[in-house]
Amino acid sequence: MKLSEAKPIIEALMSDSPIAEITHWLNHAYEGDGDDSYCESCADKAKAALISGLVGEDLPAWDNCTEETLEIYHDYMESDGSRTCDACGKILAVALTDCGVDSELSHFEESGVETALEWRAIAAVIDAIDYVEGARFVALQQPEAVALYDRTVALVEKYLPKLEGKS
Ligand SMILES: [Zn+2]
Numbered sequence: 228m229k230l231s232e233a234k235p236i237i238e239a240l241m242s243d244s245p246i247a248e249i250t251h252w253l254n255h256a257y258e259g260d261g262d263d264s265y266c267e268s269c270a271d272k273a274k275a276a277l278i279s280g281l282v283g284e285d286l287p288a289w290d291n292c293t294e295e296t297l298e299i300y301h302d303y304m305e306s307d308g309s310r311t312c313d314a315c316g317k318i319l320a321v322a323l324t325d326c327g328v329d330s331e332l333s334h335f336e337e338s339g340v341e342t343a344l345e346w347r348a349i350a351a352v353i354d355a356i357d358y359v360e361g362a363r364f365v366a367l368q369q370p371e372a373v374a375l376y377d378r379t380v381a382l383v384e385k386y387l388p389k390l391e392g393k394s
Pocket residue numbers: 265266267268269270312313314315316317
């Protein structure tokens with residue numbers, strides 16, 4: 228099986244889980260970027276909380292928080308692993324690096340793939356490694372990438388529900 232063939236089946240399996248959101252973070256004009264990654268609504272809440280003068284473990288310890296000094300940035304980020312909103316736990320959409328693909332595969336090879344949310348994580352792995360399928364030179368240049376691709380295929384084939392034969 229090719230990953231491009233598995234993708235539509237996996238998209239159906241993951242449809243019951245919340246859509247992954249792009250990563251948001253706070254930036255302060257004098258302090259720089261905050262350490263936390265948020266979904267959009269939690270970024271809005273964190274900004275409002277800082278402006279209203281709240282302090283807390285989940286908020287950066289910044290002075291001078293106003294509409295003028297605080298900005299919310301967002302981007303589709305590269306990551307060495309899956310990421311969730313630091314405030315609410317929602318999955319954030321990231322572009323997994325090969326290292327991230329490896330760590331996700333190791334996790335799911337150990338624990339299996341069952342829920343819609345887990346299939347959504349597998350779809351992110353496929354998005355990150357399916358370049359191997361279209362790039363023949365990869366086999367010569369990057370045996371590590373081909374090995375990751377083959378592990379992804381093996382994992383998907385192991386856990387994809389068996390399709391009923393037509394009677
Ligand atoms: Zn959130």
